[in-house]
Amino acid sequence: MTHHFTRRALLTSALSSVATVAFAEAPLTSLRPTARPDLDPKTSPLAQVTTAEIIADADLNGVVGFMLADAKTGQLLEATDADIGLPPASVTKAMTALFAIKTLGPDYSFRTRLLATGPVVDGVLQGDLILAGGGNPNFVTDELSALVKQFVDLGITKITGAFQVWGDALPYREEIDPPQLDHLGYNPSVGGLNLNFNRVHFEWRRANGRYTIAMDARSETQRPLVYTSRMRIVDRAVPIYTYARAGKIDEWTVARGALGDSGSRWLPVRNPALYAGDVFQTMARALGVPLPNPEKIAELPEADEIAAHESEDLTKMMRSMLRFSTNLTAEGAGLTATKTIVGKPFELPESAACMTRWAEQRSNVRANFADHSGLSDVSRVSAQDMVAILRDPDAIGTLRPILKDIPMTDEDRDVIVDFPARVVAKTGTLNFVSTLAGYVRTEAGGDLVFTIFAADLEARARGKAAGDEQPAGSIGWNRRAKRLQQRLLQRWSLVFQSEA
Known part of the structure; x- marks a missing residue:
């Protein structure tokens, strides 16, 4: 399909x-x-x-x-x-x-930026690359993909430093309304670097008695797999979903009996800045530019803007x-x-x-x-x-x-x-x-x-x-x-x- x-x-x-x-x-x-x-x-x-x-x-x-x-x-x-x-x-x-x-x-718009802490010499960024959010709550994967393309079009083939993400333009909150159930996609985390309304797409299909599952950050033209969210199918009746944070990873489980043959739903993301960095890394790698795993930073260093996305x-x-x-x-x-x-x-x-x-x-x-x-x-x-x-x-x-x-x-x-x-x-x-x-x-x-x-x-x-x-x-x-x-x-x- x-x-x-x-x-x-x-x-x-x-x-x-x-x-x-x-x-x-x-x-x-x-x-x-x-x-x-x-x-x-x-x-x-x-x-x-x-x-x-x-x-x-x-x-x-x-x-x-x-x-x-x-x-x-x-x-x-x-x-x-x-x-x-x-x-x-x-x-x-x-x-x-x-x-x-x-x-x-x-006419206000939100600006999401790519920053570099060093110069680009012969296609190599001599320093750190920073994905810096500006609070855009409607930023989606296709727009992030366009930012990745801007980055690749600069002729950069690798970086010597770290790949960092900054989401402190707005204060982080793990859930909009904490009393709500953990798995509700309309109650995600809030921060300064957001993607896909801070939701990850969980999809499952059963064939020959076995399930295949995927966690991705899909949008109109892209469907990159996500590594900062993981799902396990377990044998139990209730609860249908459980959530736990394991360092940088959102760990989910789902009750096997609740799945049926196939389906999907959006689940909330609790590490939104790392989630955006995860997807950026995947799409950059697909275009031939390997990046290290994203790391969160609390303060922005001195850096030059090399690409940006303006919201509507x-x-x-x-x-x-x-x-x-x-x-x-x-x-x-x-x-x-x-x-x-x-x-x-x-x-x-x-x-x-x-x-x-x-x-x-x-x-x-x-x-x-x-x-x-x-x-x-x-x-x-x-x-x-x-x-x-x-x-x-x-x-x-x-x-x-x-x-x-x-x-x-x-x-x-x-x-x-x-x-x-x-x-x-x-x-x-x-x-x-x-x-x-x-x-x-x-x-x-x-x-x-x-x-x-x-x-x-x-x-x-x-x-x-x-x-x-x-x-x-x-x-x-x-x-x-x-x-x-x-x-x-x-x-x-x-x-x-x-x-x-």
Whole structure:
């Protein structure tokens, strides 16, 4: 079987390679269109029902808090329990996008460099070669391959010194959210030198009763094998995966009975700088330039830049993050914004606190962001405060153009053709937490801003205590919560149609 992995496919694989709603948000729509229902606000049944009836019909344990306001005037239109702080989940990424773009600028880009500590004489680099990260959270193997080619095109055939990797442009963190299970690919390490969202691709096939396995760093055109991650198949029932660090190596085991005939998934990387160096070394060797094994360094020495890669601009990166909900993108952007504000790298909790203070000062709100991605369920913000953040004119101008469209769907989750309103928003999903926040443009041209938070924190705590990747009841709960969001949005689009 041939696999083609574009940048979009790498992003999408973060959704499809895991069987949990903690990051892989269930699709809001199917691909089937459905006929436009009765959307006349005077006759439509949905326009006549109350929000209390919609909430009751959703049958959700826990708390539902929402607020709808006029985006221009701030007039409160509807609200329920809007002052209760709840986990915003990936709605946090909307806050992070605003924080990063307003702090760093919409055209900011991340620079990954190759440095040399000595001259090149007759094709020999007389010194050390350094792969130095600049915090780019979206750096992928194809881009690293282009950097390798720049290096080889310089005519260098070998180096006399060490091959070093530097990842301290941003502080290292072993996991975004430590309470999560070890094997979840959406909860990788964070650092200043990242590759493939700090995930390694594990693939297995069974033939003649035996498995062949591979750990690689695949992308659109490359599939280099990885040596800083290893996998063993073991005979046991549970747990399905175990992880241990053995020096520079991520050591994994997987239960044989869980594999089936073939399959694959992305696993997190805990040594991201060495992982990037490992892949660079493999690709350089394939082009005829042998390098020693990579070594991490904590400080950059005096060195000359010999090649570099510039990321896409921050606005494009944030649009992609808001669409695919990539956690590492959010953490990298948020940490870099904080570093710019305070003049030095801050650890993730302190950086999240910096973003919290920034939001409070701009929008006169009370919040508590524990990270930049929303992966932690410790974060708290109320629906009314999230609306206040989104209603700021700067937020509207910055976020509205890059938030994803949320199609309206019927009771069978089929897209309603020609629905008379446009919704752009950020979704958020954890087990027993479902959130949505953004903007509605009504048929009459009015602009609304909304936030819908739902959370059953007791059920979530029980699932975490049991160590369940997908706790019993979570799929149905989250599906009903998303249906609640749809019904509220459709009701609002019909009832509140005042012109801008």
